[in-house]
Structures are given as structure tokens and as C-alpha cells.
Amino acid sequence: MDTLELPFSSWLNAPAHRAWLLAEGRRLLAFARASRLAEGFGNLDAHGRLADGAMAETMNTARMTHSFAMAHIQGIPGCLALVDHGVAALWGPLRDAVHGGWYAAPGHRDGNSGKAAYLHAFVALAASSAVVAGSADAPGLLAEAIRVLETHFWSEEEGALRESFARDWQQEETYRGANSNMHGTEAFLALADVTGDSRWLDRALRIVERVIHTHAAANDFRVIEHFDRQWQPLREYNHDNPADGFRPYGTTPGHGFEWARLVLHLEAARRQAGLLTPDWLLDDARALFDSACRHGWQVDGAAGIVYTLDWHNRPVVRQRLHWTHAEASATAAALLRRTGEAQYETWYRRFWDFIDVHFIDRELGSWHHELDEHNRPDAKIWGGKPDLYHAFQALLLPGLPLAQSLASALARQSSGDNGSATHVTMS
Numbered sequence: 001m002d003t004l005e006l007p008f009s010s011w012l013n014a015p016a017h018r019a020w021l022l023a024e025g026r027r028l029l030a031f032a033r034a035s036r037l038a039e040g041f042g043n044l045d046a047h048g049r050l051a052d053g054a055m056a057e058t059m060n061t062a063r064m065t066h067s068f069a070m071a072h073i074q075g076i077p078g079c080l081a082l083v084d085h086g087v088a089a090l091w092g093p094l095r096d097a098v099h100g101g102w103y104a105a106p107g108h109r110d111g112n113s114g115k116a117a118y119l120h121a122f123v124a125l126a127a128s129s130a131v132v133a134g135s136a137d138a139p140g141l142l143a144e145a146i147r148v149l150e151t152h153f154w155s156e157e158e159g160a161l162r163e164s165f166a167r168d169w170q171q172e173e174t175y176r177g178a179n180s181n182m183h184g185t186e187a188f189l190a191l192a193d194v195t196g197d198s199r200w201l202d203r204a205l206r207i208v209e210r211v212i213h214t215h216a217a218a219n220d221f222r223v224i225e226h227f228d229r230q231w232q233p234l235r236e237y238n239h240d241n242p243a244d245g246f247r248p249y250g251t252t253p254g255h256g257f258e259w260a261r262l263v264l265h266l267e268a269a270r271r272q273a274g275l276l277t278p279d280w281l282l283d284d285a286r287a288l289f290d291s292a293c294r295h296g297w298q299v300d301g302a303a304g305i306v307y308t309l310d311w312h313n314r315p316v317v318r319q320r321l322h323w324t325h326a327e328a329s330a331t332a333a334a335l336l337r338r339t340g341e342a343q344y345e346t347w348y349r350r351f352w353d354f355i356d357v358h359f360i361d362r363e364l365g366s367w368h369h370e371l372d373e374h375n376r377p378d379a380k381i382w383g384g385k386p387d388l389y390h391a392f393q394a395l396l397l398p399g400l401p402l403a404q405s406l407a408s409a410l411a412r413q414s415s416g417d418n419g420s421a422t423h424v425t426m427s
Contacts, residue, residue: 025395031365032388039106040089043386062122063389069129073410113167117180121187128190129407159206176227190405221291222251253296254324260288261331268402318373326394333398
């Protein structure tokens with residue numbers, strides 16, 4: 001990890017904190033290994049067990065493959081076989097061999113044969129990380145993921161991803177989503193690293209220009225999540241289903257944090273590639289973080305970040321989700337690395353203190369995925385402990401430069417190549 005030139009003592013430079021992050025990451029990995037199924041990876045319950053009749057899912061399989069790829073790159077034994085298993089599942093039972101693309105579950109046995117941009121972004125991310133990890137069949141998977149993204153999902157006219165299609169690609173959903181485009185941005189950054197094709201950075205910039213610099217900027221940098229096909233906001237979308245796990249009503253502070261971090265990665269990646277890099281990227285990242293903290297943290301009187309807010313910034317779903325806090329801590333670290341400002345150190349410590357006290361489950365393992373409004377374990381939105389991706393990334397990101405995606409940065413770090421290490425720019 002590169003040393004930050006800070007005018008104060010930072011946890012990012014503290015050997016004990018770095019050791020704590022590594023140890024917690026290994027603890028999460030040990031828990032997640034039990035998610036392996038014949039057709040991919042499935043969802044673990046609170047005790048780390050698969051339910052009877054558990055079925056693999058594309059989302060979890062892609063996220064686990066990505067996470068185990070990063071672990072293998074770090075040098076943690078036993079993970080490459082899990083990467084290979086995930087790649088085989090994505091090549092096999094999770095893929096539509098007739099029409100191309102990926103189902104949500106093997107052979108669409110969950111009753112859903114549609115093709116969603118959100119899932120395809122994660123397949124591309126998993127494939128890119130598996131390539132960096134050296135999985136033998138990953139290059140072919142990556143090529144196919146790119147083909148599907150470019151053939152069906154990327155809209156050059158819109159500068160964004162289309163949302164979803166029927167199985168045969170003939171019927172398109174009349175909806176556009178910020179969430180799928182956010183993970184598309186994440187995947188595009190990884191694709192640019194692995195392929196060396198800067199078009200992915202241009203596409204990521206176009207997404208950010210639309211979703212963040214246009215729509216969120218006009219909304220006090222609260223991310224608007226739902227749009228129609230013409231990119232007009234749907235402010236009442238899912239009003240009657242406000243706690244949806246992927247398309248909740250209102251605004252989602254956790255996505256404000258996540259977008260802010262991705263905007264910083266995009267800025268760094270474009271600079272490293274020698275591409276035109278707008279000054280507003282840093283300004284927007286700052287504003288997204290500030291808005292999410294101001295409106296989301298302790299807004300209902302208790303510590304923690306609520307899941308959703310209405311358009312008057314009043315809490316709607318008061319559950320605290322683990323991924324929100326993982327993204328908040330990672331973004332605080334990214335802004336600290338980028339600016340050197342002490343306010344981000346304060347937030348970074350505050351978020352990790354909250355995670356340590358409330359989310360980390362030292363009795364049963366992993367992290368509680370959801371807390372109620374009183375910060376007690378709950379399971380109204382996310383049951384069990386199926387997600388390794390958010391927490392594991394949050395433990396890795398503080399030790400990595402901004403300019404590369406995680407797998408590529410870990411590979412460079414593991415090789416001892418510090419050529420891409422960056423120092424904080426003091427503002």
C-alpha cells in the first residue's frame with residue numbers, strides 16, 4: 001500500500017489497521033466458501049449453511065467468482081479452484097446457450113427467463129477478475145460477456161445501458177435504472193483495465209454524465225434511481241413496494257456513496273490513461289458523499305445510515321443494510337486518498353466503528369446483512385448472509401490506489417510493482 005502524505009495520523013497508514021482489514025477479509029472468505037453448489041454459488045443463511053434444495057444464482061455466482069479471484073490474487077490458497085468453478089457455472093448452467101446472455105438462475109428454474117443488465121454487468125466483472133486471476137476459461141467468458149453487452153445492452157444513442165429484455169431479446173423493458181448503470185460503470189472500469197480498450201472509460205463517463213452530473217446534480221446530489229425509456233425520472237416508482245431490494249422507492253443514500261467512489265475511480269483511470277478528464281468528477285464525488293452523509297446518517301435519531309428516503313429526505317425504510325455501510329467506509333477512504341482532508345478520516349473511522357459494533361457477527365461468522373431501526377439484527381429485506389462482495393471489497397479498497405479496478409490493482413501490488421501508486425493531492 002502506498003504511503004499517504006497526510007498532515008495527521010491516518011488509519012490508512014496504521015499497520016494495526018491494515019492487519020485488521022486483512023484478518024477480517026480472511027474471516028469473511030472462510031465463511032463464504034460454504035456457498036459452493038454444483039451449478040454455481042448459493043445463498044447462505046445466518047449460520048453459514050445452504051438451505052435444503054438451495055439453488056445457485058447468477059448474481060451470487062458472479063460476485064463470489066469476483067471475490068475469490070481477488071483472494072487468489074492476494075495469495076490466499078484454495079481460491080483459484082473456486083474461481084474456476086464460478087467460471088464453469090457462468091459458462092454452463094447459468095448461460096442461455098440458445099439465445100445468449102445469462103439467466104438469473106440455472107435454466108431459468110426460478111421462472112424468470114429475462115436478461116437483466118444488472119446481472120450481465122456482474123458477469124463481465126467476474127470474468128475480468130477471473131482473467132486477472134489466471135482462470136483458464138475466463139478469457140472466453142470475458143469475450144462472450146463483452147459481446148452480449150455491446151450487442152444488446154449498451155445504447156450508444158443514450159450513452160447508458162438498457163435495462164432488460166425477454167429471453168430472445170425481442171421485447172425490451174420500458175424502464176431505465178441507475179442501479180444497473182452504476183454496476184455497469186464498475187464493470188466498464190474493469191473491462192478497460194483488462195482489455196486496454198479506453199472506449200470503456202468513455203462509456204463510463206457518459207453514464208456518469210447522465211445519471212450523476214445531470215440528474216443527481218439537479219437533485220441536491222441525491223441519486224434518482226428510476227427513469228422511463230426517455231430518461232424522465234419516475235419519482236413514484238415502487239411507492240407501494242418501498243423496501244424492494246433492487247428498486248426501492250425514493251432515494252438510496254448507499255448508492256450515493258457507491259457512485260461517489262466509482263466517480264473517483266473513473267477520474268483516476270482516465271488520468272492514468274491520458275484521457276480528457278473533467279474537473280467536475282471530483283466535485284461531484286464530494287457532493288455525492290456530502291449529500292449521503294447529510295441526509296442518510298443518523299437521520300432518524302439512531303446511529304447508522306437508513307436504507308431509503310422520500311423526496312423530502314424523510315426516512316422511508318429505516319433498516320440499516322451492511323452493503324450501505326461497507327460502501328460508505330470505502331468511499332471515505334477513497335476521498336481521503338484523493339484529497340487528504342481530515343473530514344474523510346473522521347467519517348472513515350466513524351463508519352468502521354459502527355460496522356465493528358453492529359454488523360460484524362463474531363459468534364456465527366460473517367456480517368449481519370441487515371439491522372432494524374434500533375440496530376438489532378433483522379431480515380426483512382435481506383435474509384441470511386449471502387453477500388461477500390460488498391464487505392470484502394470494503395476491506396481491500398483502503399489499501400489500493402484509485403486508478404485501477406480491484407483485481408488489476410491487487411495483481412500489481414502482489415507483483416511488487418508500485419508504478420501506479422498514487423499520493424494524495426492536498427486540496
